[in-house]
Amino acid sequence: MQKLLMDVDTGIDDALAIAYAASIPHMELVGITTTYGMAPVDYSYRNTRKILEYAGVDVPVFRGAEKPLQRTREYSGRIHGTDGLGNTLGPVTEVASTQHAADYLIEQVYKHEAALTIVATGPLTNLAMAIRKAPEIAGLVGSVVIMGGAVMTPGNVTKFAEANIIIDPEAASLVFGSSLPITMVGLDVTRKTLLTARDVERWREGRNHLGKSLAPCTQFYLDAYKELHPYLQGCALHDPLAVGVAAYPDLVQTVPMFIKVDLEEDALGRTTEDIHREGSGQPTTKVCVQVDADTFMQDFFQRIG
Ligand code: RIB
Numbered sequence: 606m607q608k609l610l611m612d613v614d615t616g617i618d619d620a621l622a623i624a625y626a627a628s629i630p631h632m633e634l635v636g637i638t639t640t641y642g643m644a645p646v647d648y649s650y651r652n653t654r655k656i657l658e659y660a661g662v663d664v665p666v667f668r669g670a671e672k673p674l675q676r677t678r679e680y681s682g683r684i685h686g687t688d689g690l691g692n693t694l695g696p697v698t699e700v701a702s703t704q705h706a707a708d709y710l711i712e713q714v715y716k717h718e719a720a721l722t723i724v725a726t727g728p729l730t731n732l733a734m735a736i737r738k739a740p741e742i743a744g745l746v747g748s749v750v751i752m753g754g755a756v757m758t759p760g761n762v763t764k765f766a767e768a769n770i771i772i773d774p775e776a777a778s779l780v781f782g783s784s785l786p787i788t789m790v791g792l793d794v795t796r797k798t799l800l801t802a803r804d805v806e807r808w809r810e811g812r813n814h815l816g817k818s819l820a821p822c823t824q825f826y827l828d829a830y831k832e833l834h835p836y837l838q839g840c841a842l843h844d845p846l847a848v849g850v851a852a853y854p855d856l857v858q859t860v861p862m863f864i865k866v867d868l869e870e871d872a873l874g875r876t877t878e879d880i881h882r883e884g885s886g887q888p889t890t891k892v893c894v895q896v897d898a899d900t901f902m903q904d905f906f907q908r909i910g
């Protein structure tokens with residue numbers, strides 16, 4: 606059976622992605638590593654455990670990076686709330702002490718090798734730390750599906766950059782510069798999978814426990830999208846789509862490419878084709894350029910309420 610490890614910064618759409626992943630029968634969710642991102646790492650850790658509780662599954666969770674490799678991180682709380690889950694859970698009271706996420710990632714790659722798919726839906730700091738410590742894992746792991754970047758469309762933080770990449774561009778550069786077998790699920794496709802007000806209403810009014818639990822934070826996310834990205838008419842299911850692509854690769858059409866992450870300040874975090882990579886052989890990243898949004902949305906809603 607395909608083994609799945611998620612690396613998350615939970616985050617409202619990460620929460621939806623975790624709930625979705627836990628419900629897909631042909632994948633075994635072996636563990637979840639957490640990072641700072643939308644909120645500090647202790648929030649991501651606590652939020653992840655809460656979502657697993659809502660979903661009724663018992664999966665080990667690990668605490669990872671507290672900040673980007675070289676930069677600082679400030680939190681606005683605008684899209685995900687100050688607690689990462691739309692201010693539905695409030696402050697963290699207990700701080701976790703676990704094996705570091707990067708060490709757990711390395712351990713799991715050695716344990717499952719090609720059977721393991723890693724789905725990363727936050728800044729890529731944990732993955733970069735793992736690659737730095739054990740570069741050989743790049744040749745062992747089955748695949749790495751990354752929600753991040755934008756090749757054909759504008760960014761969502763700057764006109765060039767997507768959030769997960771620009772928060773830790775050095776980590777993203779290291780990860781995309783490695784030989785990891787990556788599928789990049791960027792804004793090019795995630796902006797085409799939209800959850801609407803009607804969908805949240807159905808969860809809120811329905812009888813499914815998981816849907817009911819997820820409705821309040823999803824409403825916050827939807828409201829934030831309405832304010833910031835009114836042209837979209839819904840909120841983007843970025844992270845759930847990464848899980849969908851891991852489970853059903855035929856959902857997307859991809860183009861093989863080497864990806865370069867810009868580190869120059871004028872285009873920080875931009876992800877473009879790396880046409881100058883030297884001594885390179887076959888491209889290691891498959892960039893998703895088209896998605897069968899209807900099939901994905903159907904499966905997502907069938908599994909969550
Ligand atoms: O740009 C979208 C990404 O940023 C998603 O992973 C969201 O959860 C945030 O981390």
Ligand code: CA
Pocket residue numbers: 613614615616618619642726727844
């Ligand atoms: Ca995320």
